[in-house]
Amino acid sequence: MIETTRLTKRYATTTAVDELTVQVRPGHVTGFLGPNGAGKSTTMRLLLCLAASTSGEALVNGRRYDQLSHPMHEVGALLDANAVHPGRTAFDHLLCLASTNGIGKSRVVSIMEQVGLAGVARRRVGDFSLGMRQRLGIGAALLGDPGVLMLDEPVNGLDLDGVRWIRRLTRSLADEGRTVLVSSHLMSEVEQTADRLLIIGRGRLISDTTVDELTRRFSQGVLVRSPRAADLIAVLTGAGADVEQDPAGGLCVRGLEVATIGDLAAEHGIALYEVTSRSASLEEAYMALTADSVDYQAGEK
Protein backbone atom coordinates (compact mmCIF):
# COMPACT_ATOMS: atom_id res chain seq x y z
CA MET A 1 0.00 0.00 0.00
CA ILE A 2 1.24 3.46 -0.94
CA GLU A 3 -0.25 6.55 0.67
CA THR A 4 0.39 10.24 0.36
CA THR A 5 -1.31 12.84 2.51
CA ARG A 6 -1.26 16.46 1.41
CA LEU A 7 2.16 15.76 -0.02
CA THR A 8 3.85 18.92 -1.26
CA LYS A 9 7.23 19.58 -2.83
CA ARG A 10 8.25 23.10 -3.73
CA TYR A 11 11.37 24.03 -5.61
CA ALA A 12 12.47 27.67 -5.90
CA THR A 13 10.03 28.60 -8.63
CA THR A 14 7.95 25.45 -9.07
CA THR A 15 5.48 23.53 -6.96
CA ALA A 16 6.21 20.07 -8.33
CA VAL A 17 3.74 18.27 -6.02
CA ASP A 18 0.86 20.18 -4.54
CA GLU A 19 -1.15 18.82 -1.59
CA LEU A 20 -1.38 15.40 -3.18
CA THR A 21 -3.49 12.89 -1.24
CA VAL A 22 -3.77 9.46 -2.82
CA GLN A 23 -3.87 5.79 -1.90
CA VAL A 24 -2.50 3.08 -4.13
CA ARG A 25 -3.92 -0.28 -3.14
CA PRO A 26 -2.62 -3.82 -3.45
CA GLY A 27 -4.01 -6.15 -6.09
CA HIS A 28 -4.24 -3.47 -8.76
CA VAL A 29 -2.03 -2.01 -11.44
CA THR A 30 -2.45 1.71 -10.87
CA GLY A 31 -1.52 3.94 -13.77
CA PHE A 32 0.05 7.21 -12.58
CA LEU A 33 -0.69 9.59 -15.41
CA GLY A 34 0.00 13.20 -16.11
CA PRO A 35 1.56 15.42 -18.76
CA ASN A 36 5.29 16.14 -18.78
CA GLY A 37 6.26 17.99 -15.63
CA ALA A 38 3.06 16.99 -13.78
CA GLY A 39 5.02 15.75 -10.76
CA LYS A 40 4.96 11.96 -11.21
CA SER A 41 8.70 11.38 -10.83
CA THR A 42 8.91 13.82 -7.94
CA THR A 43 6.10 11.98 -6.12
CA MET A 44 7.95 8.69 -6.56
CA ARG A 45 11.20 10.26 -5.39
CA LEU A 46 9.44 11.58 -2.29
CA LEU A 47 7.99 8.13 -1.60
CA LEU A 48 11.51 6.70 -1.79
CA CYS A 49 12.95 9.49 0.39
CA LEU A 50 15.24 10.54 -2.46
CA ALA A 51 13.95 14.06 -1.96
CA ALA A 52 12.57 15.71 1.15
CA SER A 53 8.97 16.88 1.05
CA THR A 54 8.15 20.49 1.82
CA SER A 55 5.11 19.28 3.77
CA GLY A 56 2.76 16.35 3.97
CA GLU A 57 3.45 12.65 4.17
CA ALA A 58 4.53 9.89 1.80
CA LEU A 59 4.23 6.36 3.21
CA VAL A 60 4.84 2.85 1.98
CA ASN A 61 3.17 0.10 4.00
CA GLY A 62 2.33 2.71 6.61
CA ARG A 63 5.89 3.94 7.12
CA ARG A 64 8.32 6.34 5.56
CA TYR A 65 10.71 4.59 3.22
CA ASP A 66 13.72 5.52 5.38
CA GLN A 67 12.02 3.83 8.34
CA LEU A 68 11.57 0.48 6.61
CA SER A 69 13.85 -2.15 8.09
CA HIS A 70 14.22 -4.18 4.85
CA PRO A 71 13.36 -1.65 2.16
CA MET A 72 14.36 -3.77 -0.83
CA HIS A 73 12.02 -6.55 0.33
CA GLU A 74 9.15 -4.11 0.73
CA VAL A 75 9.52 -1.73 -2.20
CA GLY A 76 11.05 -2.19 -5.61
CA ALA A 77 11.47 0.84 -7.82
CA LEU A 78 12.63 1.70 -11.29
CA LEU A 79 13.23 5.42 -11.58
CA ASP A 80 16.08 5.91 -14.00
CA ALA A 81 17.23 2.96 -16.09
CA ASN A 82 20.47 4.78 -16.90
CA ALA A 83 21.54 5.07 -13.28
CA VAL A 84 23.78 2.01 -13.59
CA HIS A 85 27.56 1.72 -13.62
CA PRO A 86 28.34 1.26 -17.35
CA GLY A 87 31.49 -0.78 -16.75
CA ARG A 88 29.72 -3.50 -14.75
CA THR A 89 28.11 -6.56 -16.28
CA ALA A 90 24.37 -6.91 -15.86
CA PHE A 91 24.89 -9.92 -13.63
CA ASP A 92 27.41 -8.13 -11.41
CA HIS A 93 25.11 -5.12 -11.14
CA LEU A 94 22.31 -7.25 -9.73
CA LEU A 95 24.71 -9.39 -7.68
CA CYS A 96 26.10 -6.28 -6.05
CA LEU A 97 22.59 -5.10 -5.12
CA ALA A 98 21.68 -8.59 -3.95
CA SER A 99 24.72 -9.16 -1.74
CA THR A 100 24.31 -5.83 0.07
CA ASN A 101 20.72 -6.80 0.84
CA GLY A 102 21.24 -10.39 1.96
CA ILE A 103 19.90 -11.87 -1.27
CA GLY A 104 21.55 -14.98 -2.73
CA LYS A 105 23.13 -15.53 -6.15
CA SER A 106 20.42 -17.99 -7.24
CA ARG A 107 17.83 -15.20 -7.03
CA VAL A 108 19.99 -13.08 -9.35
CA VAL A 109 20.11 -15.96 -11.84
CA SER A 110 16.35 -16.40 -11.79
CA ILE A 111 15.69 -12.65 -12.10
CA MET A 112 18.01 -12.48 -15.11
CA GLU A 113 15.84 -15.12 -16.72
CA GLN A 114 12.59 -13.45 -15.66
CA VAL A 115 13.55 -10.16 -17.29
CA GLY A 116 14.86 -11.83 -20.44
CA LEU A 117 18.52 -10.89 -19.98
CA ALA A 118 20.00 -14.31 -19.16
CA GLY A 119 21.73 -14.44 -22.56
CA VAL A 120 23.50 -11.11 -22.04
CA ALA A 121 24.12 -11.36 -18.29
CA ARG A 122 27.90 -11.17 -18.73
CA ARG A 123 27.82 -8.13 -21.03
CA ARG A 124 28.74 -4.66 -19.85
CA VAL A 125 25.72 -2.49 -19.11
CA GLY A 126 27.43 0.36 -20.98
CA ASP A 127 26.79 -1.60 -24.19
CA PHE A 128 23.08 -2.12 -23.42
CA SER A 129 20.27 -0.44 -25.33
CA LEU A 130 17.78 1.65 -23.36
CA GLY A 131 15.28 -1.22 -23.57
CA MET A 132 17.80 -3.66 -22.08
CA ARG A 133 18.57 -1.18 -19.30
CA GLN A 134 14.85 -0.88 -18.59
CA ARG A 135 14.67 -4.65 -18.22
CA LEU A 136 17.70 -4.60 -15.93
CA GLY A 137 16.14 -1.83 -13.84
CA ILE A 138 12.96 -3.85 -13.51
CA GLY A 139 15.07 -6.84 -12.51
CA ALA A 140 16.66 -4.75 -9.77
CA ALA A 141 13.21 -3.68 -8.58
CA LEU A 142 12.05 -7.32 -8.39
CA LEU A 143 15.20 -8.62 -6.72
CA GLY A 144 13.92 -8.41 -3.14
CA ASP A 145 10.49 -9.89 -4.09
CA PRO A 146 8.79 -6.75 -2.77
CA GLY A 147 5.06 -6.31 -2.22
CA VAL A 148 5.14 -2.77 -3.60
CA LEU A 149 6.49 -1.80 -7.02
CA MET A 150 6.96 1.69 -8.42
CA LEU A 151 7.94 1.90 -12.05
CA ASP A 152 8.57 5.31 -13.59
CA GLU A 153 7.85 5.18 -17.34
CA PRO A 154 8.86 1.49 -17.56
CA VAL A 155 8.00 1.06 -21.23
CA ASN A 156 10.31 3.88 -22.25
CA GLY A 157 12.74 2.42 -24.80
CA LEU A 158 11.03 -0.96 -25.03
CA ASP A 159 9.98 -2.46 -28.35
CA LEU A 160 6.48 -3.88 -28.81
CA ASP A 161 7.55 -7.24 -27.41
CA GLY A 162 8.96 -5.46 -24.38
CA VAL A 163 5.81 -3.39 -23.92
CA ARG A 164 3.70 -6.55 -23.98
CA TRP A 165 6.06 -8.18 -21.52
CA ILE A 166 5.69 -5.22 -19.12
CA ARG A 167 1.90 -5.44 -19.42
CA ARG A 168 1.89 -9.15 -18.58
CA LEU A 169 4.44 -8.73 -15.81
CA THR A 170 2.69 -5.85 -14.03
CA ARG A 171 -0.67 -7.62 -14.35
CA SER A 172 0.68 -10.83 -12.84
CA LEU A 173 2.44 -8.94 -10.03
CA ALA A 174 -0.86 -7.25 -9.15
CA ASP A 175 -2.73 -10.55 -9.42
CA GLU A 176 -0.31 -11.92 -6.82
CA GLY A 177 -1.62 -9.20 -4.50
CA ARG A 178 1.17 -6.66 -4.90
CA THR A 179 0.78 -2.91 -5.12
CA VAL A 180 1.91 -1.79 -8.57
CA LEU A 181 2.25 1.89 -9.50
CA VAL A 182 3.25 2.57 -13.11
CA SER A 183 3.78 6.11 -14.34
CA SER A 184 3.40 7.37 -17.86
CA HIS A 185 2.54 10.56 -19.66
CA LEU A 186 0.61 8.57 -22.29
CA MET A 187 -2.76 6.98 -21.65
CA SER A 188 -2.16 4.55 -24.51
CA GLU A 189 0.72 3.06 -22.53
CA VAL A 190 -1.27 2.28 -19.41
CA GLU A 191 -4.83 1.73 -20.57
CA GLN A 192 -4.24 -1.89 -21.44
CA THR A 193 -2.44 -2.67 -18.19
CA ALA A 194 -3.85 -0.49 -15.46
CA ASP A 195 -7.25 -0.98 -13.89
CA ARG A 196 -6.99 2.03 -11.59
CA LEU A 197 -5.82 5.49 -12.69
CA LEU A 198 -4.39 8.42 -10.77
CA ILE A 199 -4.28 11.42 -13.07
CA ILE A 200 -2.31 14.46 -11.96
CA GLY A 201 -1.53 17.83 -13.47
CA ARG A 202 0.74 20.58 -12.12
CA GLY A 203 1.31 18.48 -9.02
CA ARG A 204 -2.38 18.24 -8.16
CA LEU A 205 -4.73 15.29 -8.26
CA ILE A 206 -7.12 15.62 -11.20
CA SER A 207 -8.81 12.24 -11.03
CA ASP A 208 -8.64 9.08 -8.91
CA THR A 209 -10.64 6.69 -11.01
CA THR A 210 -10.83 3.37 -12.81
CA VAL A 211 -10.45 2.68 -16.50
CA ASP A 212 -14.10 1.54 -16.60
CA GLU A 213 -15.40 4.62 -14.82
CA LEU A 214 -13.47 6.98 -17.07
CA THR A 215 -14.78 5.22 -20.15
CA ARG A 216 -18.34 5.55 -18.82
CA ARG A 217 -17.92 9.18 -17.77
CA PHE A 218 -16.78 10.23 -21.21
CA SER A 219 -19.34 8.13 -23.02
CA GLN A 220 -20.92 10.11 -25.81
CA GLY A 221 -24.14 8.13 -25.74
CA VAL A 222 -25.61 5.58 -28.08
CA LEU A 223 -26.52 6.47 -31.66
CA VAL A 224 -29.84 4.87 -32.62
CA ARG A 225 -31.63 4.93 -35.96
CA SER A 226 -35.18 3.75 -36.36
CA PRO A 227 -37.98 4.35 -38.89
CA ARG A 228 -40.29 4.95 -35.87
CA ALA A 229 -38.16 7.54 -34.10
CA ALA A 230 -41.07 9.29 -32.33
CA ASP A 231 -42.35 6.01 -30.81
CA LEU A 232 -38.85 5.02 -29.81
CA ILE A 233 -38.24 8.38 -28.11
CA ALA A 234 -41.39 7.87 -26.02
CA VAL A 235 -40.32 4.36 -24.97
CA LEU A 236 -36.72 5.31 -24.16
CA THR A 237 -37.54 8.50 -22.24
CA GLY A 238 -40.19 6.48 -20.38
CA ALA A 239 -37.35 4.19 -19.28
CA GLY A 240 -35.35 7.15 -17.98
CA ALA A 241 -33.09 7.93 -20.95
CA ASP A 242 -32.17 11.38 -22.25
CA VAL A 243 -32.82 11.40 -25.98
CA GLU A 244 -32.01 14.10 -28.48
CA GLN A 245 -31.67 14.38 -32.22
CA ASP A 246 -28.11 13.64 -33.20
CA PRO A 247 -26.45 16.13 -35.56
CA ALA A 248 -25.31 13.16 -37.64
CA GLY A 249 -28.93 12.02 -38.05
CA GLY A 250 -30.71 9.49 -35.84
CA LEU A 251 -31.04 9.79 -32.07
CA CYS A 252 -28.41 10.25 -29.40
CA VAL A 253 -29.46 8.26 -26.30
CA ARG A 254 -27.83 8.74 -22.91
CA GLY A 255 -28.50 6.80 -19.73
CA LEU A 256 -29.28 3.38 -21.22
CA GLU A 257 -26.98 0.59 -22.36
CA VAL A 258 -27.06 -0.71 -25.93
CA ALA A 259 -28.63 -4.01 -24.81
CA THR A 260 -31.42 -2.26 -22.87
CA ILE A 261 -32.24 -0.06 -25.86
CA GLY A 262 -32.42 -3.16 -28.09
CA ASP A 263 -34.60 -5.03 -25.59
CA LEU A 264 -37.00 -2.10 -25.16
CA ALA A 265 -37.33 -1.62 -28.92
CA ALA A 266 -38.02 -5.35 -29.39
CA GLU A 267 -40.61 -5.35 -26.59
CA HIS A 268 -42.50 -2.57 -28.35
CA GLY A 269 -42.08 -4.01 -31.85
CA ILE A 270 -39.99 -1.04 -33.02
CA ALA A 271 -37.45 -1.79 -35.73
CA LEU A 272 -33.91 -0.51 -35.27
CA TYR A 273 -31.59 0.20 -38.19
CA GLU A 274 -28.55 1.06 -36.10
CA VAL A 275 -27.45 0.97 -32.44
CA THR A 276 -23.87 2.18 -31.92
CA SER A 277 -22.18 2.90 -28.60
CA ARG A 278 -19.96 5.95 -28.94
CA SER A 279 -17.58 6.11 -26.01
CA ALA A 280 -14.72 8.57 -26.27
CA SER A 281 -11.37 6.85 -26.36
CA LEU A 282 -9.54 6.89 -23.04
CA GLU A 283 -6.90 8.99 -24.75
CA GLU A 284 -9.54 11.64 -25.54
CA ALA A 285 -10.86 11.49 -21.98
CA TYR A 286 -7.35 11.92 -20.61
CA MET A 287 -6.60 14.83 -22.95
CA ALA A 288 -9.82 16.54 -21.89
CA LEU A 289 -9.04 16.08 -18.19
CA THR A 290 -5.47 17.35 -18.44
CA ALA A 291 -5.97 20.07 -21.06
CA ASP A 292 -5.51 22.83 -18.48
CA SER A 293 -2.41 21.24 -16.96
CA VAL A 294 -0.18 20.83 -19.98
CA ASP A 295 2.98 22.87 -19.44
CA TYR A 296 4.82 21.99 -22.60
CA GLN A 297 2.71 22.11 -25.74
CA ALA A 298 3.88 22.05 -29.34
CA GLY A 299 2.47 24.80 -31.53
CA GLU A 300 -0.24 23.65 -33.94
CA LYS A 301 0.88 23.79 -37.57
Ligand SMILES: Nc1ncnc2c1ncn2[C@@H]1O[C@H](COP(=O)(O)OP(=O)(O)OP(=O)(O)O)[C@@H](O)[C@H]1O
Ligand atom coordinates in the same frame (compact mmCIF):
# COMPACT_ATOMS: atom_id res chain seq x y z
N1 LIG B 1 15.40 19.10 -8.68
C1 LIG B 1 14.52 19.94 -9.20
N2 LIG B 1 14.70 21.28 -9.12
C2 LIG B 1 13.81 22.15 -9.62
N3 LIG B 1 12.66 21.80 -10.24
C3 LIG B 1 12.42 20.48 -10.36
C4 LIG B 1 13.32 19.48 -9.85
N4 LIG B 1 12.79 18.26 -10.10
C5 LIG B 1 11.62 18.47 -10.75
N5 LIG B 1 11.41 19.79 -10.89
C6 LIG B 1 10.23 20.40 -11.54
O1 LIG B 1 9.08 19.86 -10.93
C7 LIG B 1 8.05 19.65 -11.88
C8 LIG B 1 7.62 18.19 -11.86
O2 LIG B 1 8.65 17.42 -12.41
P1 LIG B 1 8.56 15.82 -12.50
O3 LIG B 1 9.85 15.33 -13.11
O4 LIG B 1 8.17 15.27 -11.20
O5 LIG B 1 7.36 15.62 -13.54
P2 LIG B 1 6.90 14.32 -14.30
O6 LIG B 1 5.42 14.27 -14.20
O7 LIG B 1 7.65 13.12 -13.84
O8 LIG B 1 7.28 14.67 -15.80
P3 LIG B 1 7.77 13.73 -17.04
O9 LIG B 1 6.57 13.01 -17.55
O10 LIG B 1 8.29 14.74 -18.02
O11 LIG B 1 8.85 12.82 -16.51
C9 LIG B 1 8.62 20.11 -13.23
O12 LIG B 1 8.20 21.43 -13.45
C10 LIG B 1 10.11 20.04 -13.00
O13 LIG B 1 10.77 20.98 -13.82
